[in-house]
Amino acid sequence: MLKITCPVCGIEGDETDFHYGHEAHIARPATHDPDNVPSATHSDYLFMRRNPRGLHFERWRCDRGCGKWFHAARDTVTMEFKAFYLMAELPPDALQREAKGEWAEFFARKRRSEAET
Amino acid sequence: MTRYSIFSIARNAMHYHKDWERVWRSPNPKPEYDAVIVGAGGHGLATAYYLAKEHKMTNIAVVEKGWLGGGNTGRNTTIIRSNYLQDASIAIYELSRGLYEGLSRELNYNVMFSPRGLLMLCQTEHELRALKRTSHANRLAGLDCRMITAQEAKRLVPLMNVEADCRYPVLGAYYQPRGGTARHDAVAWGYARGADALGVDIIQNCEVTGVRRNGQRIAGVETTKGFIRTRKVGVVAAGHTSVIMQMAGVRMPIESVCLQALVSEPIKPVIDCVIMANTVHGYISQSDKGELVIGGGADPYNNYSQRGSFPALQQTVTALVETFPFISRLKALRLWGGIVDMTGDRSPIISLTDVEGLYVNCGWGTGGFKSIPGSGFVFADTIANGRPHKIAEPFSLNRFAEGRLIDESVAAAVAH
Numbered sequence: 347m348l349k350i351t352c353p354v355c356g357i358e359g360d361e362t363d364f365h366y367g368h369e370a371h372i373a374r375p376a377t378h379d380p381d382n383v384p385s386a387t388h389s390d391y392l393f394m395r396r397n398p399r400g401l402h403f404e405r406w407r408c409d410r411g412c413g414k415w416f417h418a419a420r421d422t423v424t425m426e427f428k429a430f431y432l433m434a435e436l437p438p439d440a441l442q443r444e445a446k447g448e449w450a451e452f453f454a455r456k457r458r459s460e461a462e463t
Numbered sequence: 464m465t466r467y468s469i470f471s472i473a474r475n476a477m478h479y480h481k482d483w484e485r486v487w488r489s490p491n492p493k494p495e496y497d498a499v500i501v502g503a504g505g506h507g508l509a510t511a512y513y514l515a516k517e518h519k520m521t522n523i524a525v526v527e528k529g530w531l532g533g534g535n536t537g538r539n540t541t542i543i544r545s546n547y548l549q550d551a552s553i554a555i556y557e558l559s560r561g562l563y564e565g566l567s568r569e570l571n572y573n574v575m576f577s578p579r580g581l582l583m584l585c586q587t588e589h590e591l592r593a594l595k596r597t598s599h600a601n602r603l604a605g606l607d608c609r610m611i612t613a614q615e616a617k618r619l620v621p622l623m624n625v626e627a628d629c630r631y632p633v634l635g636a637y638y639q640p641r642g643g644t645a646r647h648d649a650v651a652w653g654y655a656r657g658a659d660a661l662g663v664d665i666i667q668n669c670e671v672t673g674v675r676r677n678g679q680r681i682a683g684v685e686t687t688k689g690f691i692r693t694r695k696v697g698v699v700a701a702g703h704t705s706v707i708m709q710m711a712g713v714r715m716p717i718e719s720v721c722l723q724a725l726v727s728e729p730i731k732p733v734i735d736c737v738i739m740a741n742t743v744h745g746y747i748s749q750s751d752k753g754e755l756v757i758g759g760g761a762d763p764y765n766n767y768s769q770r771g772s773f774p775a776l777q778q779t780v781t782a783l784v785e786t787f788p789f790i791s792r793l794k795a796l797r798l799w800g801g802i803v804d805m806t807g808d809r810s811p812i813i814s815l816t817d818v819e820g821l822y823v824n825c826g827w828g829t830g831g832f833k834s835i836p837g838s839g840f841v842f843a844d845t846i847a848n849g850r851p852h853k854i855a856e857p858f859s860l861n862r863f864a865e866g867r868l869i870d871e872s873v874a875a876a877v878a879h
Binding site: 368389394404448 | 709717768772
């Protein structure tokens with residue numbers, strides 16, 4: 347049984363009080379420029395998944411509390427939650443640096459694009 | 464390889480069964496193979512067996528990070544059926560079920576295939592209609608199946624509650640008489656023994672730590688027992704597919720989640736077929752040892768730990784109690800979990816990739832055991848010839864970009 351704390355309303359509950367929302371930090375590509383989305387990008391959004399063994403970033407919904415979606419960082423081997431953070435946020439810096447593989451590339455890209463703007 | 468027969472048993476009985484030879488070798492890896500299969504589960508071993516037998520590729524290896532058959536092959540509920548909705552699915556699952564019929568003889572190894580009949584209960588009007596549709600689709604494809612009434616189902620399983628006054632009354636059932644079970648370990652062991660006898664090296668305790676590429680071509684695999692040079696790699700790693708494919712730089716449309724099952728304490732024979740109750744999410748059969756084998760839905764979240772959480776199991780068992788009231792008094796004897804690889808359309812992936820020489824067979828999700836022989840057969844053909852087998856073709860990786868989904872997510876079975 348996972349124990350989860352909602353970062354929005356602060357309530358702590360069992361996994362059955364929450365709803366799993368799968369991979370975090372994916373944005374629908376058609377939202378900004380619907381006419382120019384290659385099918386590969388769309389298929390990537392719909393079906394391709396970051397599926398790491400280890401640190402993972404995901405969405406949960408506080409079903410029986412405030413009803414809001416939020417993010418969580420969790421280890422998929424030990425099941426340990428590393429952080430709960432809001433929907434509009436990225437995970438804490440330390441966790442971003444701890445991430446491996448596709449997640450590490452994703453956060454590096456985010457940091458680069460932030461540095462440019 | 465000693466051929467097993469009544470005479471070999473008699474011969475060995477004279478030496479108090481102390482002289483049976485080892486069933487497969489434990490070789491060290493050679494520096495180079497014609498092909499390397501990653502993962503010695505049922506699918507990987509079947510692939511190796513058919514590569515050697517049908518395509519005469521005997522200079523191949525199967526590398527396995529643990530022991531052979533120790534993953535999902537040894538963790539499923541051993542159900543074999545082929546009653547899927549889409550034509551592409553029926554083709555591969557029925558090929559597989561058909562191969563199971565003759566597998567013990569083919570491998571000279573008793574896999575205890577038992578076509579004891581499979582029932583899918585209809586417990587809502589919608590489910591009755593959906594399964595009628597499935598049965599029509601199956602009969603058009605030539606499958607032996609039919610719809611039966613609740614009373615007929617009751618005759619097959621007298622202990623089942625078919626009263627009309629429950630939350631989910633049994634309104635009828637889909638019946639596939641040649642569905643059933645087999646002994647899961649024996650399937651892995653039989654293929655391993657067969658492949659080994661044909662010269663395939665099965666290398667256990669040998670984890671793949673990297674996939675080496677030469678540009679867009681496969682150059683070999685790094686393992687804990689050193690580098691193995693090869694031009695063809697078949698990844699058959701179920702729940703760990705994403706991890707291996709990441710090493711080769713290929714993204715996969717897969718999420719790994721835990722699927723649990725349990726067995727009860729052994730009791731006298733009460734159920735002699737396989738029963739699936741999809742609306743309430745549970746399936747049940749009885750093993751030869753007398754244990755009731757029970758499975759249900761997968762845990763929702765990504766998981767590589769091979770351990771599930773209690774609520775998913777609890778839900779499965781509570782769901783079955785109304786239809787099978789007697790199970791409420793039984794004790795659970797063992798429970799376990801396996802890491803299954805779920806695709807978006809709940810259909811498998813048997814495919815070439817953008818990397819030349821890299822092949823992948825995964826995405827069997829919660830239904831891998833039933834498909835071991837067919838999957839190995841078409842994947843071996845795909846690897847040997849460098850192009851998809853006709854039955855494997857619809858299951859290619861690019862179906863996700865082309866919008867050619869083979870949607871079994873709502874059509875097929877309980878655990879989706």
